Amino acid sequence: MSISCTEKGRLIYALVSVNKTIAQKFDLCTDGFSQTRMDLLAQLEVDTTISQKELQQRVNVDNAAVTRHLKHLETNGMIERVRSATDNRVILVSLTQEGATRIARLREQKDEFLEQLLEGFTADEQHQLAQMMQRIETNALTLPKTTVN
């Protein structure tokens, strides 16, 4: 995504680049929890007990990845997994005590981090940016027809 001859190309590249920078910096303040792992825990903070499928959809990561993350989080005592009583296919996930306190602290740090990324942005600017992101996303989603051949 680095070289592009058009103005717009450069702009999108800037966007991608910012994203990479954010991700890298972010990883420095998460105590060894990857972003995805944090997302999973954070979701469980909101809805205390949900299925893996639900989690997968909310975090927007492949099923396989979710299974592996949850297994890891389970052996580390952050979450518990039990089969649903009503449907034996599904596994219900919930935070352990330790997981709960851990994610609460992590989320605060993350929020603080995110706040600082937009340091100096007025409410108006934030609004504009949000809309632009929305427009780009829409463009991207309505675009597959343009896919090569």
Next chain:
Amino acid sequence: MSISCTEKGRLIYALVSVNKTIAQKFDLCTDGFSQTRMDLLAQLEVDTTISQKELQQRVNVDNAAVTRHLKHLETNGMIERVRSATDNRVILVSLTQEGATRIARLREQKDEFLEQLLEGFTADEQHQLAQMMQRIETNALTLPKTTVN
């Protein structure tokens, strides 16, 4: 990066999300070339012969990854690698004929794709967006002091 209780947090999440969408869509139109692989080739389109180190810095990916990508591209006949005559440590990389024609076509497709992402953006809006990205990047880079303990 999905859950966050603050306004700014949500906004950054939108940014990350857009990025993911872009990456996914983009991969649909690159003939099996990963983005990084394309970036490497595109760089060689600009400067016909540069060292791996140079490439690594421009594409902003780990050394190890560059080595592996280039090896792959070499066995596929897209590039050539020769040791520098003046410094035996460095390996100079250049496009083959096939690589050149291939990347030229791919880059066109990519540019077209990028153009479409910003469909409907006025020059003014693009400028604003560019500046915002710059500001966020600056915030991110000047921030590590805030890193948790």
Next chain:
DNA sequence: GAAAAATCCTTGACGTATCAAAGATTGATA
């Protein structure tokens, strides 16, 4: 009610990124 389809989770194969350590070569220093 039994066969077929759908759903949820897991596993395996694979691509790619990172870091850390090691090889090879060059440059600097004493």
Next chain:
DNA sequence: TATCAATCTTTGATACGTCAAGGATTTTTC
């Protein structure tokens, strides 16, 4: 010039993501 430090590349270990295939359990459908 012999040694030590720096530089470039490679390799190995590890992490994470995807897709595809498989097992177990519903649900549908006839």
